[in-house]
Amino acid sequence: MGKTVEQQRVGVALIGAGMIAKTHVAALSAARDVAKLEAIVSHHPERAQYLAEYYAGQAPQFTSDLAAVAADPSIQMAIVVTPPSVRSEVIDVLARAGKHILLEKPVGRTTGEALEVVEICERAGVILGVLFQHRLRAPAIAAAQRIASGELGKLGLVEIAVPLWRDQSYYDELGRGTYARDGGGVMITNAIHSIDLALSLTGPVVGVQAMTATTPLHRMEAEDFAIAGLRFACGAVGSFVASTAMFPHRTETITLHFEQGSLQMDKDTLEVNWRDGRRQVEAGTGPAVEGEHLTGRHEWHQAVIEDFIDALHNGRAPIVTGREALVSHRLIEAIETSSRTGQSVNIPS
Numbered sequence: 001m002g003k004t005v006e007q008q009r010v011g012v013a014l015i016g017a018g019m020i021a022k023t024h025v026a027a028l029s030a031a032r033d034v035a036k037l038e039a040i041v042s043h044h045p046e047r048a049q050y051l052a053e054y055y056a057g058q059a060p061q062f063t064s065d066l067a068a069v070a071a072d073p074s075i076q077m078a079i080v081v082t083p084p085s086v087r088s089e090v091i092d093v094l095a096r097a098g099k100h101i102l103l104e105k106p107v108g109r110t111t112g113e114a115l116e117v118v119e120i121c122e123r124a125g126v127i128l129g130v131l132f133q134h135r136l137r138a139p140a141i142a143a144a145q146r147i148a149s150g151e152l153g154k155l156g157l158v159e160i161a162v163p164l165w166r167d168q169s170y171y172d173e174l175g176r177g178t179y180a181r182d183g184g185g186v187m188i189t190n191a192i193h194s195i196d197l198a199l200s201l202t203g204p205v206v207g208v209q210a211m212t213a214t215t216p217l218h219r220m221e222a223e224d225f226a227i228a229g230l231r232f233a234c235g236a237v238g239s240f241v242a243s244t245a246m247f248p249h250r251t252e253t254i255t256l257h258f259e260q261g262s263l264q265m266d267k268d269t270l271e272v273n274w275r276d277g278r279r280q281v282e283a284g285t286g287p288a289v290e291g292e293h294l295t296g297r298h299e300w301h302q303a304v305i306e307d308f309i310d311a312l313h314n315g316r317a318p319i320v321t322g323r324e325a326l327v328s329h330r331l332i333e334a335i336e337t338s339s340r341t342g343q344s345v346n347i348p349s
Helices: 021-032 045-053 066-070 084-096 111-124 138-149 168-172 186-202 298-314 322-341
Strands: 010-015 034-043 062-063 076-081 100-104 128-131 153-162 205-213 226-231 237-243 253-258 260-265 269-274 279-283
Touching: 010 021, 010 066, 010 298, 021 034, 021 279, 021 298, 034 045, 034 066, 034 298, 045 062, 066 084, 076 084, 076 260, 076 298, 084 100, 084 111, 100 298, 111 128, 111 322, 128 226, 138 186, 138 205, 138 260, 138 269, 153 186, 153 226, 168 205, 186 226, 186 237, 186 253, 186 322, 205 322, 226 322
Parallel strands: 010 034, 010 076, 034 062, 076 100, 100 128, 153 237
Antiparallel strands: 153 253, 205 226, 226 237, 253 260, 260 269, 269 279
16 A cells, blocks of 8 residues: 555655744745654754744654754754854764754854765765755756757856845854855855756866955854956866845846857746847746745745655755755865965865
């Protein structure tokens, strides 16, 4: 006899109750056909109980006991949204208990720490996916299809722009923008999404010349500005600019220039400008939501969660694996190294 719909639902624990947690709870609420939120783990579970308002199903248990959640047979996977500073120990407990892990970016504070997280999951035989939800936005999917068709020809030039604004209050949160908690500033916390999406379309970067800085507009330890020239394995060159000091806040864009035309995408739109004069605009998900640049839309997180659950059911890799996410970490590390030394940095392919 086949499993009932209820039996096919995957039990989920949400580990962490910070700013992004309500986006995940809303996403899990919308994904109730395939997922059941069983528990939310927080150091202060009484403070996290407001999250139940964002979940339309039976309220989850709120607890600080990670070991008990790891031992719970009704939970098959965990979504980990803790600060990067505590990732390794949290994931080690969950992976040893056989829980599959879907992880908020970044994988770790450094490339070495990220690799350690990947290897913990590989040794335990559990699947590790990373929440790079920008890949599942409609413009990104359409761009990937255009590129895969070959109709645009060879890629020659790449522009990655992340022109964001964060008020000082964003960095006044304990530890935000520090190396000890976050592993860095604008690159690893904010721009890593655009980096991942761009590299998924272009292939890897093999060389970097860069500069990073903290502007006078923020009081913080790590960088709020980064700029780099890039050399790609495919032969293209490009630029990367990211900041949280660019007021007013604007959306990230990726522009790819090919032999036959150029693609420009933001979160809502893909624009294709052909060399023969044609211009095509493909709409995405509609108007922005107030505060979206801080909390995000839950539909994209929902899509990643549903992809991950489908991967569990069908024995395949999720859309972004932990090991694949290391490519973005290595680029960020190369930009930091180039800025620190003043020299160009080669990234082994």
